[in-house]
Amino acid sequence: MAAETDANVEQLRERGAYVLRAAGCVACHTDEENDGAFLAGGRALETPFGTFYPPNITFDREHGIGAWQVQDFIRALSHGVSPDGSSYYPVFPYTSYTRMRREDMFALWAYLASVPTSARKNTPHDLVWYMRFRIANTMWKLLFFDPGVFQADEKRSTSWNRGAYLVKAMAHCGECHTPRTAFGSLDRDLAYAGAKDGPEGESTPNITPDKRTGIGGWSRSELVDYLSEGMLPDGDFAGGLMAGVIGDGLKYLTSEDVQAIAEFVMTLPPIAHDVSGGKSGG
Amino acid sequence: MRTFTRTILTIGSAIALTAVTALTVSADDEEAIKYRQSVMKANGGLISGAVAIIKGKVPYKDDLVPLATGLNETAKAVPNAFKEKTSGGDTRAKPEIWEDAGDFQQKVKDFQSATADFLAAAKSGGPEAAGAKLGAVGDACTACHKKFRAKKS
Numbered sequence: 448m449a450a451e452t453d454a455n456v457e458q459l460r461e462r463g464a465y466v467l468r469a470a471g472c473v474a475c476h477t478d479e480e481n482d483g484a485f486l487a488g489g490r491a492l493e494t495p496f497g498t499f500y501p502p503n504i505t506f507d508r509e510h511g512i513g514a515w516q517v518q519d520f521i522r523a524l525s526h527g528v529s530p531d532g533s534s535y536y537p538v539f540p541y542t543s544y545t546r547m548r549r550e551d552m553f554a555l556w557a558y559l560a561s562v563p564t565s566a567r568k569n570t571p572h573d574l575v576w577y578m579r580f581r582i583a584n585t586m587w588k589l590l591f592f593d594p595g596v597f598q599a600d601e602k603r604s605t606s607w608n609r610g611a612y613l614v615k616a617m618a619h620c621g622e623c624h625t626p627r628t629a630f631g632s633l634d635r636d637l638a639y640a641g642a643k644d645g646p647e648g649e650s651t652p653n654i655t656p657d658k659r660t661g662i663g664g665w666s667r668s669e670l671v672d673y674l675s676e677g678m679l680p681d682g683d684f685a686g687g688l689m690a691g692v693i694g695d696g697l698k699y700l701t702s703e704d705v706q707a708i709a710e711f712v713m714t715l716p717p718i719a720h721d722v723s724g725g726k727s728g729g
Numbered sequence: 730m731r732t733f734t735r736t737i738l739t740i741g742s743a744i745a746l747t748a749v750t751a752l753t754v755s756a757d758d759e760e761a762i763k764y765r766q767s768v769m770k771a772n773g774g775l776i777s778g779a780v781a782i783i784k785g786k787v788p789y790k791d792d793l794v795p796l797a798t799g800l801n802e803t804a805k806a807v808p809n810a811f812k813e814k815t816s817g818g819d820t821r822a823k824p825e826i827w828e829d830a831g832d833f834q835q836k837v838k839d840f841q842s843a844t845a846d847f848l849a850a851a852k853s854g855g856p857e858a859a860g861a862k863l864g865a866v867g868d869a870c871t872a873c874h875k876k877f878r879a880k881k882s
Contacts, residue, residue: 649880668786676867678780682773684867686874694871698864 456557463558466551468699469617470544474691475501487511487565492538493647496631497574499538507564520556521549526594527584534584536572537592537631546597546616591632606703610711613704618697620712623651623688626720639712640720646688650722657717670709675700754818762820765810768803775800776866779847783856783863790856797844797851797859800866804844807837821879833877840869 467473478489488503506513512520519530527534527541535541577583597616599608614620625633626642640661641653653661662670669680677684677693685693697705754762779796781787814827826833843865851859 668784672780672784676864677871678777678867680777681770682775682777682780684870684874686871686876686878687880690871690875694868 459554459557460561461558462551463554463556465699466547466555466617467558468696469613469704470547470555471618471692471696472504473695474688476504477695479691479695484563484565484567486559486562487567489567489570494538495644496536496538496578497572499536499572499574500570501539502569503565503567504559505562505564506560507566510566510568511564512559513564517553517556521552524552525596527588527592533581534588536578536584537587540619540622542592542633543616543619543622545592545594546612548596548612548616551617587630587632591630604710606707607710607714609704610707610709613700613708614711618692618708620654624654637718637720639715640718641722643722649688653718653720653722654712655715655718655720656713657719660719660721661717662712663717667706667709667713670712671702671705674708675702675705754815758813758815758818761813761815762818762822765822766820768806768810771803772800772807772870775803776870779851779859780863783860785856793851793856793859794848797848801841801844801848804837804841807840808834811837823877823879826877833873836869836873836877840866840873843869 473486475490475492476486476488477483478487478491480490483489484505486504488501490501492499492501503511505511508514515530522528522530523535524541524544524547526545527537527539529535597612600611603611621633621639623645624639624641625635626637626640626644628634639654640657642651645651655661656663658664665673665680672678673680673685674693674697676698677690679685684690697708700708775796779793779800782789782793782796811822811826811833814824815822843862847859847862847866850862
């Protein structure tokens with residue numbers, strides 16, 4: 448009985464480690480530039496609303512999430528609410544993680560419980576004055592937050608749905624690749640069509656299959672190569688924010704999952720949206 | 730010529746010359762920039778060719794070793810390609826390359842050892858073995874670009 452349980456826990460943790468990578472937690476919650484401890488937070492994330500410092504999500508009881516119950520974790524991901532009832536800033540993409548299935552959230556929790564703890568104290572966010580009050584987040588959610596688990600599209604293949612789930616619920620590509628309104632909500636008419644003023648002031652490319660302004664000229668296998676290794680069709684290797692997304696995340700995915708993402712992305716409605724003129728990452 | 734006029738003309742042309750010099754790249758710098766871009770493009774061309782073979786997109790397995798050899802050789806040309814500190818011009822090379830030369834040179838060395846491993850694997854084990862060493866090459870490219878190459882504008 449004990450051996451069976453151990454094996455189950457191990458399996459759950461492995462699944463959780465995979466979810467961590469697919470969901471891109473490492474790039475924000477680890478201060479790699481300053482050799483910060485794994486998932487101990489502290490990486491500066493500059494946005495038009497100020498600088499955010501993602502928290503310590505190791506299981507340290509005082510400075511991390513060690514005092515949480517699993518349902519606190521589920522609520523944080525699915526509803527953007529912290530254990531004390533206040534709402535998170537949507538820079539934490541619970542707006543996408545809300546689509547994650549409960550099993551994946553449980554697995555992630557089990558994995559985080561096994562990560563070495565760090566006593567790193569959280570850095571307070573440094574925000575514009577009108578964003579300093581959490582009530583702003585509650586109001587923002589009332590207007591713009593649409594919670595709920597991913598619903599598969601019966602008309603589409605299993606692999607397409609897997610790709611859609613990975614993109615919408617975990618890798619949260621739209622959070623950077625969709626432009627935002629002045630309120631910081633996603634402009635859904637331009638879904639995945641690139642943002643001139645994206646994270647850290649860089650522009651993000653249009654990843655819809657528009658031939659002129661998007662990735663319509665890419666082949667499926669070029670897209671798969673890029674997502675799994677960061678290699679562009681001309682042999683160049685990107686060095687900007689996507690290097691972190693791929694290096695800390697997507698490169699750990701199975702080949703089937705990367706293919707599924709590519710399959711889904713290539714079926715996005717092509718939108719002509721030219722983001723040149725914004726500062727683009729290397 | 731009256732002294733006043735002469736003074737004005739001297740100062741004026743000094744300003745004009747400085748302005749013109751600041752706007753243009755020296756011929757030497759332009760050549761240096763073009764050269765290093767050629768070397769880096771060569772790296773890119775060779776690795777994308779090698780990857781195409783490894784992934785079976787083309788069937789020319791016997792050409793993997795020549796391409797990997799080429800990449801290992803062009804990697805050796807990288808240090809000199811960035812030897813000359815240039816100013817201005819159409820380049821994404823950041824001044825940190827020369828200001829933090831120690832780290833830059835280390836990253837170039839990491840790249841060279843990754844391409845050497847890649848070549849050794851291609852020679853002894855063909856596309857499959859080389860495939861296992863591909864990640865390290867890509868990581869070396871990325872590590873340097875992340876720190877020393879400017880964002881596109």
